Amino acid sequence: MELLHKIDFKDLKAPLFIAWQINSECNLGCLHCCEEAGHSMPDEMNKEEIFNVLEQIVDLKIPYVALSGGEPLLHPNFFEICEFLKDKTSIKVETNGEFIDERIAKKIANLKFRSVQISLDGATPFTHERLRLGGNWEKAVMACKLLIKEGVNTEIVFVPTKFNIQEIGQLIDMAYSLGVYGVYTGKIMRIGRAAQNWRMLCPSEQEYENFFAILNEKIKQYDGKMKIYYYPYDVIEELKYRLEYPAASLLIIPNGKVKLIGPLPFICGDLKKQKLIDVWENYKIGWQNPKVREFAKKVIEQPKLLAESNKWVEL
């Protein structure tokens, strides 16, 4: 018997990972927001529908769930959702950190998350807040401090743009001094508001070259001390790869629809009406659908079409 890495997602009885955008409401208006978050969608899942999905996640032994949004901490049932999943699956929460005070940090610590990821898009307030409209850098940094004090595995996510890309080294040093578990980054995705603001935001090739060089240096510098991870591919390269090797994961959006993958507009199921296990089967078939493959190939040739990713198409 052998311990192997190779896995074909079609052999799995259920997904291994669920990325769940539980809401669309957000207190910020980030210029790069891939979800175009701000206001709630009119048809978001209600509490009963959410708990129906949660029960299925537990029954199917889905090992890993990421809760995101919008701003997930604004969801009225956020803590009940986490309480339900506690000890049954690994939970990661993606947040802008602005609602984490001492009391909330303590509450989060009790939930034993795999991690909390705080978005920090700059080493200085000016840079962070220039991209994250309405955002407050001090609050995001304070959230990291409070969570770390409570023993929560805390990670920082940084999205490079023309505004902040030069601060990556400084940000990593700061992350280390805060005591975070890891720093995650990768190229900005040309979807949602980032697609609309692309010319203003997209770093040049030279800027990316310097960025990755600094990252490689920092990885060496902090080896064994802090995890630094970057995803080296852009969204087009990711799409090419996923056409061959789809991920063993589902992406649930706030209204219960399930997307094939973030950058494509295709919906392979509706959890308000269908069982998770059936949506998983649709997902497997969805990747073979000629409509999907043809559109994906068009997107690969014309990345501008990524701007269509939030205009859903039901399969």
Added chain:
Amino acid sequence: MELKKFVKIREEKFGAVIFDTLREKVFVTNETGKDILNLLKDGKQIEEIIDILKEKYEKNGDEIRIDVNKFISQLKENGIIT
């Protein structure tokens, strides 16, 4: 020996999938691998695991011992158990 924190195991028709959700690494194994993982999870020691598998698979002890030791060292090398 214990599974590391945030390592999840799910049974599948081919055996089991092991997901280290902290490091975001996925591994797969066959039926025997699945049995060993389940026995480790129940707190069994290597000698007990070997005895149980010897009976289940009606194989000779030496063969099973080599297999179990090899698998366990792979689990350790890959940071799945401590």
